[in-house]
Amino acid sequence: MGSTEKMTPMMKQYIEIKSQYPDALLLYRMGDFYELFMEDAVTASRILNIALTTRDKNSENPVPMCGVPHHAADTYISKLVAAGYKVAICEQVEDPQKSRGLVERTVTRVITPGLILEEHNLDAKLPNYLAAIAGTDGTWGLAWTDISTGEFRISEVNKIDELKEEISRISPREALIPQSLETAGYELVGQDSRVALEFLTDDYFDISEGEKELQKLFSVHSLEGFGIHKYSWAIGCAGAIVRYIRDNHLPLNHLRPPLPYHRSDYMILDETTIRNLELFYSQSFQGKKGSLFHVLDSTSTPMGGRTLQQWIRYPLTLKNQINRRLKAVEELFSDQEINDKLTSALKNISDLERILSRLTAGTATPRDLASLRKSLRCLPAVEDCLSKCRSALLTDINSQWDSLQDVADSIDDILLEDPAVNWSTGYVIKDGVDEELDRCRRLSRDTRSWLVEYEQKQRDITGIASLKVKYNRVFGYFIEVPRSQVQKVPDYYHRKQTLVNAERYFTDELKAFEVEALHAEERRVQLERMWFERLCESILQHKERIQKTAELIGIIDCIASFAEVSRVNNYVKPNINEDGLIDIKEGRHPILEKMLPPGTFIPNDVYLDMDSHQILVITGPNMAGKSTILRQIALIVLMAHLGCFVPARSARICTVDRIFTRIGAADDLARGRSTFMVEMQETAHILHNATPKSLVILDEIGRGTSTYDGVSIAWAVVEHLHNLYGKGVKTLCATHYHELTELADILERVRNFNVAVRERDQKIVFLHKLVEGGANKSYGIHVARLAGLPEAVVQRAGEKLQELENASSGYEIPKRVKVARRKREKHVGLQLPLFTSSNEWLKREILSLDLDRTTPLMALQILYALQRKLKIQESAES
Numbered sequence: 001m002g003s004t005e006k007m008t009p010m011m012k013q014y015i016e017i018k019s020q021y022p023d024a025l026l027l028y029r030m031g032d033f034y035e036l037f038m039e040d041a042v043t044a045s046r047i048l049n050i051a052l053t054t055r056d057k058n059s060e061n062p063v064p065m066c067g068v069p070h071h072a073a074d075t076y077i078s079k080l081v082a083a084g085y086k087v088a089i090c091e092q093v094e095d096p097q098k099s100r101g102l103v104e105r106t107v108t109r110v111i112t113p114g115l116i117l118e119e120h121n122l123d124a125k126l127p128n129y130l131a132a133i134a135g136t137d138g139t140w141g142l143a144w145t146d147i148s149t150g151e152f153r154i155s156e157v158n159k160i161d162e163l164k165e166e167i168s169r170i171s172p173r174e175a176l177i178p179q180s181l182e183t184a185g186y187e188l189v190g191q192d193s194r195v196a197l198e199f200l201t202d203d204y205f206d207i208s209e210g211e212k213e214l215q216k217l218f219s220v221h222s223l224e225g226f227g228i229h230k231y232s233w234a235i236g237c238a239g240a241i242v243r244y245i246r247d248n249h250l251p252l253n254h255l256r257p258p259l260p261y262h263r264s265d266y267m268i269l270d271e272t273t274i275r276n277l278e279l280f281y282s283q284s285f286q287g288k289k290g291s292l293f294h295v296l297d298s299t300s301t302p303m304g305g306r307t308l309q310q311w312i313r314y315p316l317t318l319k320n321q322i323n324r325r326l327k328a329v330e331e332l333f334s335d336q337e338i339n340d341k342l343t344s345a346l347k348n349i350s351d352l353e354r355i356l357s358r359l360t361a362g363t364a365t366p367r368d369l370a371s372l373r374k375s376l377r378c379l380p381a382v383e384d385c386l387s388k389c390r391s392a393l394l395t396d397i398n399s400q401w402d403s404l405q406d407v408a409d410s411i412d413d414i415l416l417e418d419p420a421v422n423w424s425t426g427y428v429i430k431d432g433v434d435e436e437l438d439r440c441r442r443l444s445r446d447t448r449s450w451l452v453e454y455e456q457k458q459r460d461i462t463g464i465a466s467l468k469v470k471y472n473r474v475f476g477y478f479i480e481v482p483r484s485q486v487q488k489v490p491d492y493y494h495r496k497q498t499l500v501n502a503e504r505y506f507t508d509e510l511k512a513f514e515v516e517a518l519h520a521e522e523r524r525v526q527l528e529r530m531w532f533e534r535l536c537e538s539i540l541q542h543k544e545r546i547q548k549t550a551e552l553i554g555i556i557d558c559i560a561s562f563a564e565v566s567r568v569n570n571y572v573k574p575n576i577n578e579d580g581l582i583d584i585k586e587g588r589h590p591i592l593e594k595m596l597p598p599g600t601f602i603p604n605d606v607y608l609d610m611d612s613h614q615i616l617v618i619t620g621p622n623m624a625g626k627s628t629i630l631r632q633i634a635l636i637v638l639m640a641h642l643g644c645f646v647p648a649r650s651a652r653i654c655t656v657d658r659i660f661t662r663i664g665a666a667d668d669l670a671r672g673r674s675t676f677m678v679e680m681q682e683t684a685h686i687l688h689n690a691t692p693k694s695l696v697i698l699d700e701i702g703r704g705t706s707t708y709d710g711v712s713i714a715w716a717v718v719e720h721l722h723n724l725y726g727k728g729v730k731t732l733c734a735t736h737y738h739e740l741t742e743l744a745d746i747l748e749r750v751r752n753f754n755v756a757v758r759e760r761d762q763k764i765v766f767l768h769k770l771v772e773g774g775a776n777k778s779y780g781i782h783v784a785r786l787a788g789l790p791e792a793v794v795q796r797a798g799e800k801l802q803e804l805e806n807a808s809s810g811y812e813i814p815k816r817v818k819v820a821r822r823k824r825e826k827h828v829g830l831q832l833p834l835f836t837s838s839n840e841w842l843k844r845e846i847l848s849l850d851l852d853r854t855t856p857l858m859a860l861q862i863l864y865a866l867q868r869k870l871k872i873q874e875s876a877e878s
């Protein structure tokens with residue numbers, strides 16, 4: 001683009017406005033279109049798949065451009081925002097007809113992924129969070145809000161890992177980060193590329209400014225009342241959020257006071273576990289379907305859907321709280337009639353929270369108010385159901401219930417039963433609300449009949465039967481009298497035009513009617529809007545009451561949904577304990593059982609405690625169902641912590657503080673981490689953070705590297721978990737390394753299980769049944785045949801296997817080594833070389849070590865050193 005001197009005034013105006021929004025795509029209103037120019041046009045045409053053209057083609061300054069029609073702009077804007085772009089809407093703010101010269105334009109709204117209010121751009125059952133993060137090592141502040149519902153929360157954590165976990169749990173669409181943390185920013189949001197990052201100057205996060213912002217917004221002198229005054233960085237973050245919303249021309253007054261969130265109040269779920277357990281997103285279906293959320297979601301309202309999301313992200317940890325929910329679910333579970341009534345009342349309740357936010361933003365439509373009224377009218381039916389309930393949670397809700405019928409009445413006083421979608425095509429306000437409005441309406445509705453009446457009246461007065469009232473664009477309304485009758489025309493007729501055969505007149509009454517009729521429609525719309533806006537304002541006075549009720553509806557809806565899902569899927573109420581006991585009889589995988597034909601899923605019993613069955617090493621052939629059992633246990637334990645019934649015949653579940661999962665292999669090449677590196681980092685994370693109250697799921701740990709290294713690592717990891725804090729951690733460990741079954745001989749709380757198969761005519765039948773004891777065979781070759789490997793390859797593999805098995809028969813662990821090993825139980829790394837090694841020299845070397853002075857880590861190091869030495873020896877010999 002050349003110098004601005006040669007530009008048209010309009011282009012100069014564009015450049016000026018664009019310079020204020022350099023990081024946004026600027027949609028510049030020109031008549032019926034929003035135009036994009038230059039770089040913006042190139043980007044938008046690519047994303048929207050629309051033609052890229054050129055403006056001022058023959059000038060010195062041709063400019064790339066593309067445009068979207070005003071009436072369909074919403075769809076295009078959604079696509080741009082969904083692609084992670086920020087969009088600034090620049091409107092014409094004066095009437096182009098009246099303006100002299102260039103029309104004044106200004107940006108009226110900036111839409112970013114975290115600042116969306118429009119219903120069609122949002123997922124009804126998903127919160128849309130804008131988060132802010134700031135802090136230093138030692139204290140990290142975090143604030144997040146969903147401006148479409150008004151939810152606002154803040155928290156502080158001490159470690160960067162905790163911060164990452166919380167961010168992944170919130171899963172914001174947009175995150176505000178101080179510029180000084182720019183490099184760390186990408187690391188903080190983790191693997192979630194959906195998060196749009198906005199780097200702002202550090203002063204945006206100023207703590208004392210933040211405090212002032214919050215005090216002003218919520219009209220308080222201190223933040224003490226909200227219980228957040230002790231936070232510092234988090235207040236800075238909340239302040240940044242408030243300023244960001246305001247700077248982007250959005251209203252703030254429906255934000256609720258920030259609620260403090262304490263990490264220790266909920267079970268911690270990290271990003272890996274949320275992904276591995278497919279809580280919200282299924283890898284196989286590449287979407288919601290096939291996720292736990294999808295199975296548990298039978299909610300009837302958007303508030304219920306969002307509450308369920310929240311409950312799954314933040315499972316409870318306190319026995320009392322879990323039981324409170326479970327009792328409420330049980331009540332609705334056992335009284336299907338009430339639950340059905342409740343559900344059908346809830347089904348008619350619209351998104352109260354989002355309607356409220358549109359009301360505040362001034363973008364609510366008449367239909368929004370009609371839905372609000374309809375929803376409020378359903379509240380007494382919900383209340384009626386609640387009044388019959390006995391469980392503490394439901395009676396508590398009932399005691400806070402506000403049926404809001406006065407608000408519904410106030411809407412009813414003014415709004416038509418079925419108001420028009422569009423002001424210009426129909427009516428919104430009831431008759432009888434405003435006399436002038438009624439008259440305008442009558443006028444615009446009754447123009448024809450008034451004219452017919454008037455014509456008849458004039459005929460009667462003048463006695464001219466052929467008198468006509470007519471209209472044309474030049475003269476407006478007039479009375480036409482044939483030339484032969486003009487002597488009968490009264491004095492108050494004013495001559496307007498003479499034709500060959502007729503005279504045309506007007507009267508003061510007709511003129512007045514004309515002025516009124518032509519303006520009536522304009523005035524009608526004006527008055528309808530005025531009454532509508534007044535109504536919106538009066539509703540907003542009940543904002544807190546509506547928000548509170550919406551929150552309670554979310555909870556009831558979730559409880560009703562749990563009851564329904566539990567009934568339909570034949571779940572059972574879990575018995576919660578604090579004794580570290582997990583005893584599941586005939587447990588099922590909640591997602592897989594729904595994918596398989598009814599009745600074909602094979603249930604399994606699993607028992608874990610802190611004494612003898614703390615760590616289960618689960619072996620079994622490929623495809624036997626090891627991973628399924630692991631995930632099933634994790635999901636059942638999680639579901640119990642949500643207060644939901646679980647897929648089992650009976651279940652005793654202890655409270656756990658975290659569920660850790662290490663499952664499968666995912667490369668993260670973008671961040672330079674190989675499959676094995678990811679595996680080890682996730683394992684390290686577990687070992688550093690697990691406590692005796694945690695549940696750990698390890699699926700094929702160590703498989704990402706060579707067998708020796710893999711077995712050693714898996715071995716050492718299991719031992720570490722067994723000995724952690726002197727108490728150990730409940731762990732399920734599925735593995736193909738049969739060597740690990742040896743651990744049960746050594747460690748007191750380890751037990752072996754395997755998933756049974758039956759071999760018949762060289763073929764295997766998967767029984768999917770968990771039985772005690774270690775598996776003695778892998779059946780990998782059978783599975784390879786099942787998978788369709790060429791028969792010649794399968795045969796050859798069989799021969800090779802036989803060779804290897806024969807050769808390894810000398811690997812049998814001698815009895816004396818077993819005894820020696822038991823004595824050295826505490827020395828992690830050493831047990832491994834003792835039985836995996838067939839080399840007598842190596843064993844001698846190990847046994848001669850001064851074990852009292854050897855730590856597990858040293859032992860492993862020694863093992864490696866010895867192995868190296870052995871290899872050198874072997875190669876020297878050969």
Ligand SMILES: Nc1ncnc2c1ncn2[C@@H]1O[C@H](COP(=O)(O)OP(=O)(O)OP(=O)(O)O)[C@@H](O)[C@H]1O
Pocket residue numbers: 596600601602603620621622623624625626627628629768
């Ligand atoms: N309890 C069960 N009832 C019915 N079908 C099952 C059951 N468990 C597993 N399956 C079926 O077996 C398939 C393989 O299960 P899974 O992935 O758990 O096996 P695995 O032992 O972990 O295999 P690999 O070692 O190869 O990873 C599942 O996709 C499912 O179709």
